[in-house]
Amino acid sequence: MDVRPATPADRSAIRAVHKAAFGRAHEADIAEALREAGDERISLVASEGDVLVGHVVLSEGRLGDAPVLCLGPIGVVPDRRHSGIGAALMRAALAEAAGSDAGLVVLVGHPAYYPRFGFERARLLGLESEWDVDEPWMALRLPRYDPALRGLVLFPAAFGRRRSSWATRVFSAWRGRTRV
Numbered sequence: 001m002d003v004r005p006a007t008p009a010d011r012s013a014i015r016a017v018h019k020a021a022f023g024r025a026h027e028a029d030i031a032e033a034l035r036e037a038g039d040e041r042i043s044l045v046a047s048e049g050d051v052l053v054g055h056v057v058l059s060e061g062r063l064g065d066a067p068v069l070c071l072g073p074i075g076v077v078p079d080r081r082h083s084g085i086g087a088a089l090m091r092a093a094l095a096e097a098a099g100s101d102a103g104l105v106v107l108v109g110h111p112a113y114y115p116r117f118g119f120e121r122a123r124l125l126g127l128e129s130e131w132d133v134d135e136p137w138m139a140l141r142l143p144r145y146d147p148a149l150r151g152l153v154l155f156p157a158a159f160g161r162r163r164s165s166w167a168t169r170v171f172s173a174w175r176g177r178t179r180v
Protein backbone atom coordinates (compact mmCIF):
# COMPACT_ATOMS: atom_id res chain seq x y z
CA MET A 1 0.00 0.00 0.00
CA ASP A 2 1.34 3.42 -1.01
CA VAL A 3 0.21 6.88 0.05
CA ARG A 4 0.81 9.57 -2.57
CA PRO A 5 -0.61 12.93 -3.69
CA ALA A 6 -3.80 12.66 -5.74
CA THR A 7 -3.54 13.51 -9.45
CA PRO A 8 -6.26 14.63 -11.91
CA ALA A 9 -6.31 11.03 -13.25
CA ASP A 10 -7.54 9.82 -9.81
CA ARG A 11 -10.71 11.90 -9.95
CA SER A 12 -13.30 9.21 -10.67
CA ALA A 13 -11.57 6.63 -8.46
CA ILE A 14 -11.61 9.09 -5.54
CA ARG A 15 -15.31 9.56 -6.06
CA ALA A 16 -15.81 5.79 -6.03
CA VAL A 17 -13.76 5.43 -2.81
CA HIS A 18 -15.92 7.94 -0.92
CA LYS A 19 -19.17 6.53 -2.27
CA ALA A 20 -18.13 3.06 -1.11
CA ALA A 21 -16.75 4.31 2.23
CA PHE A 22 -19.82 6.36 3.19
CA GLY A 23 -22.46 4.37 1.33
CA ARG A 24 -23.80 7.51 -0.35
CA ALA A 25 -22.64 10.28 -2.68
CA HIS A 26 -22.65 13.23 -0.27
CA GLU A 27 -19.00 13.10 0.85
CA ALA A 28 -17.84 12.33 -2.70
CA ASP A 29 -19.68 15.48 -3.78
CA ILE A 30 -17.93 17.52 -1.07
CA ALA A 31 -14.49 16.22 -2.10
CA GLU A 32 -15.25 17.10 -5.71
CA ALA A 33 -16.64 20.54 -4.85
CA LEU A 34 -13.54 21.35 -2.77
CA ARG A 35 -11.29 20.55 -5.71
CA GLU A 36 -13.44 22.45 -8.21
CA ALA A 37 -13.56 25.53 -5.97
CA GLY A 38 -9.76 25.50 -5.57
CA ASP A 39 -10.08 25.09 -1.78
CA GLU A 40 -8.21 21.78 -1.63
CA ARG A 41 -4.75 22.08 0.01
CA ILE A 42 -3.68 18.49 0.68
CA SER A 43 -5.19 15.54 -1.16
CA LEU A 44 -3.67 12.09 -0.69
CA VAL A 45 -4.66 8.69 -1.98
CA ALA A 46 -3.83 5.22 -0.70
CA SER A 47 -3.24 2.77 -3.53
CA GLU A 48 -2.66 -0.93 -3.83
CA GLY A 49 -1.18 -1.43 -7.26
CA ASP A 50 -3.51 0.43 -9.61
CA VAL A 51 -6.45 0.30 -7.22
CA LEU A 52 -7.33 3.26 -4.98
CA VAL A 53 -8.44 2.10 -1.54
CA GLY A 54 -8.49 5.37 0.39
CA HIS A 55 -8.46 9.16 0.13
CA VAL A 56 -8.15 12.12 2.45
CA VAL A 57 -8.47 15.82 1.73
CA LEU A 58 -7.59 18.90 3.75
CA SER A 59 -9.02 22.18 2.56
CA GLU A 60 -8.54 25.79 3.58
CA GLY A 61 -10.92 27.36 6.06
CA ARG A 62 -10.56 30.70 7.88
CA LEU A 63 -10.30 31.83 11.45
CA GLY A 64 -10.46 35.58 11.10
CA ASP A 65 -7.52 36.37 8.81
CA ALA A 66 -5.71 33.13 9.54
CA PRO A 67 -5.80 30.00 7.37
CA VAL A 68 -6.98 26.81 9.06
CA LEU A 69 -6.88 23.34 7.53
CA CYS A 70 -10.21 21.47 7.55
CA LEU A 71 -9.79 17.69 7.42
CA GLY A 72 -12.31 15.61 5.54
CA PRO A 73 -13.70 13.68 4.03
CA ILE A 74 -11.45 10.70 4.75
CA GLY A 75 -12.58 7.34 3.46
CA VAL A 76 -11.24 3.81 3.12
CA VAL A 77 -13.15 1.21 1.08
CA PRO A 78 -15.06 -1.18 3.37
CA ASP A 79 -13.19 -4.36 2.48
CA ARG A 80 -9.79 -2.83 3.27
CA ARG A 81 -10.58 -1.29 6.65
CA HIS A 82 -8.85 -2.07 9.93
CA SER A 83 -5.50 -2.61 8.28
CA GLY A 84 -3.92 0.77 8.99
CA ILE A 85 -4.79 2.52 5.72
CA GLY A 86 -6.79 5.26 7.45
CA ALA A 87 -3.94 5.82 9.92
CA ALA A 88 -1.36 5.95 7.11
CA LEU A 89 -3.45 8.58 5.29
CA MET A 90 -3.91 10.57 8.49
CA ARG A 91 -0.20 10.53 9.39
CA ALA A 92 0.94 11.52 5.90
CA ALA A 93 -1.64 14.31 5.67
CA LEU A 94 -0.79 15.67 9.11
CA ALA A 95 2.96 15.59 8.37
CA GLU A 96 2.28 17.73 5.32
CA ALA A 97 -0.04 20.00 7.30
CA ALA A 98 2.74 20.57 9.84
CA GLY A 99 4.81 22.22 7.10
CA SER A 100 1.99 24.52 5.99
CA ASP A 101 1.29 28.10 7.05
CA ALA A 102 -1.73 26.98 9.11
CA GLY A 103 -1.68 26.71 12.90
CA LEU A 104 -4.54 24.27 13.24
CA VAL A 105 -6.22 21.30 11.62
CA VAL A 106 -9.92 21.04 12.51
CA LEU A 107 -12.57 18.42 11.80
CA VAL A 108 -15.96 17.09 12.74
CA GLY A 109 -15.49 13.39 13.34
CA HIS A 110 -15.78 10.45 15.66
CA PRO A 111 -14.38 11.34 19.10
CA ALA A 112 -13.06 7.78 19.50
CA TYR A 113 -10.95 7.80 16.33
CA TYR A 114 -9.09 11.11 16.00
CA PRO A 115 -7.51 11.65 19.46
CA ARG A 116 -4.91 8.97 18.61
CA PHE A 117 -3.54 11.41 16.03
CA GLY A 118 -3.32 14.26 18.54
CA PHE A 119 -6.76 15.82 18.09
CA GLU A 120 -8.45 17.32 21.13
CA ARG A 121 -11.78 18.95 21.81
CA ALA A 122 -11.75 22.18 19.86
CA ARG A 123 -13.96 24.06 22.31
CA LEU A 124 -11.26 23.71 24.96
CA LEU A 125 -9.01 25.75 22.66
CA GLY A 126 -11.66 28.45 22.29
CA LEU A 127 -12.69 27.32 18.82
CA GLU A 128 -16.28 27.38 17.62
CA SER A 129 -17.70 25.54 14.64
CA GLU A 130 -20.53 26.47 12.33
CA TRP A 131 -22.46 23.42 13.47
CA ASP A 132 -24.22 22.28 16.60
CA VAL A 133 -21.68 19.64 17.56
CA ASP A 134 -19.53 19.46 20.66
CA GLU A 135 -17.45 16.32 21.19
CA PRO A 136 -17.02 15.58 17.44
CA TRP A 137 -15.64 19.12 16.94
CA MET A 138 -11.89 18.55 17.20
CA ALA A 139 -8.63 20.37 16.53
CA LEU A 140 -4.96 19.52 16.23
CA ARG A 141 -2.35 22.13 17.10
CA LEU A 142 0.38 22.43 14.43
CA PRO A 143 3.90 23.88 14.94
CA ARG A 144 2.60 27.33 13.93
CA TYR A 145 -0.22 27.23 16.48
CA ASP A 146 -0.72 30.42 18.44
CA PRO A 147 -3.13 30.51 21.40
CA ALA A 148 -4.53 33.75 19.96
CA LEU A 149 -6.18 31.54 17.31
CA ARG A 150 -9.64 31.54 18.85
CA GLY A 151 -13.17 32.10 17.59
CA LEU A 152 -15.40 30.85 14.81
CA VAL A 153 -13.82 28.64 12.14
CA LEU A 154 -15.40 28.99 8.70
CA PHE A 155 -15.18 25.90 6.53
CA PRO A 156 -15.04 26.14 2.72
CA ALA A 157 -18.44 26.60 1.08
CA ALA A 158 -18.45 22.99 -0.17
CA PHE A 159 -19.38 21.88 3.36
CA GLY A 160 -22.55 23.97 3.39
CA ARG A 161 -23.21 27.00 5.48
CA ARG A 162 -23.77 27.70 9.13
CA ARG A 163 -26.24 25.44 10.92
CA SER A 164 -26.56 23.17 7.92
CA SER A 165 -27.49 19.66 8.86
CA TRP A 166 -24.32 18.16 7.35
CA ALA A 167 -22.37 17.64 10.57
CA THR A 168 -25.43 16.47 12.40
CA ARG A 169 -26.13 13.90 9.71
CA VAL A 170 -22.52 12.74 9.52
CA PHE A 171 -22.33 12.25 13.26
CA SER A 172 -25.72 10.62 13.61
CA ALA A 173 -24.58 8.06 11.01
CA TRP A 174 -21.89 6.99 13.48
CA ARG A 175 -24.10 6.79 16.49
CA GLY A 176 -24.51 3.32 17.85
CA ARG A 177 -21.65 1.97 15.82
CA THR A 178 -18.39 0.86 17.35
CA ARG A 179 -16.83 0.64 13.92
CA VAL A 180 -17.49 2.20 10.54
Ligand SMILES: CC(C)(COP(=O)(O)OP(=O)(O)OC[C@H]1O[C@@H](n2cnc3c(N)ncnc32)[C@H](O)[C@@H]1OP(=O)(O)O)[C@@H](O)C(=O)NCCC(=O)NCCS
Nearest residue numbers: 021073074075076081082083084085086087110112113180
Ligand atom coordinates in the same frame (compact mmCIF):
# COMPACT_ATOMS: atom_id res chain seq x y z
C1 LIG B 1 -12.63 6.00 9.50
C2 LIG B 1 -11.87 5.20 8.43
C3 LIG B 1 -11.27 6.15 7.40
C4 LIG B 1 -10.73 4.43 9.13
O1 LIG B 1 -10.03 3.72 8.15
P1 LIG B 1 -9.23 2.37 8.50
O2 LIG B 1 -8.30 2.12 7.37
O3 LIG B 1 -10.15 1.29 8.88
O4 LIG B 1 -8.42 2.84 9.79
P2 LIG B 1 -7.21 2.12 10.52
O5 LIG B 1 -7.06 0.72 10.02
O6 LIG B 1 -6.05 3.00 10.47
O7 LIG B 1 -7.72 2.13 11.99
C5 LIG B 1 -8.74 1.23 12.36
C6 LIG B 1 -9.00 1.50 13.81
O8 LIG B 1 -9.65 2.75 13.92
C7 LIG B 1 -10.66 2.67 14.89
N1 LIG B 1 -11.87 3.13 14.23
C8 LIG B 1 -12.19 3.08 12.93
N2 LIG B 1 -13.36 3.67 12.72
C9 LIG B 1 -13.77 4.12 13.91
C10 LIG B 1 -14.91 4.82 14.38
N3 LIG B 1 -15.87 5.22 13.57
N4 LIG B 1 -15.00 5.09 15.67
C11 LIG B 1 -14.05 4.72 16.52
N5 LIG B 1 -12.95 4.08 16.16
C12 LIG B 1 -12.82 3.77 14.86
C13 LIG B 1 -10.74 1.30 15.41
O9 LIG B 1 -10.04 1.34 16.65
C14 LIG B 1 -9.92 0.50 14.41
O10 LIG B 1 -9.17 -0.43 15.09
P3 LIG B 1 -9.33 -2.00 14.74
O11 LIG B 1 -8.94 -2.16 13.32
O12 LIG B 1 -8.40 -2.64 15.71
O13 LIG B 1 -10.77 -2.30 14.98
C15 LIG B 1 -12.78 4.15 7.73
O14 LIG B 1 -13.37 3.35 8.73
C16 LIG B 1 -13.87 4.75 6.86
O15 LIG B 1 -13.68 5.03 5.69
N6 LIG B 1 -15.08 4.91 7.43
C17 LIG B 1 -16.25 5.38 6.69
C18 LIG B 1 -16.10 6.82 6.33
C19 LIG B 1 -15.95 7.68 7.57
O16 LIG B 1 -16.71 7.56 8.52
N7 LIG B 1 -14.94 8.59 7.51
C20 LIG B 1 -14.64 9.48 8.62
C21 LIG B 1 -15.50 10.68 8.64
S1 LIG B 1 -14.98 11.97 7.52
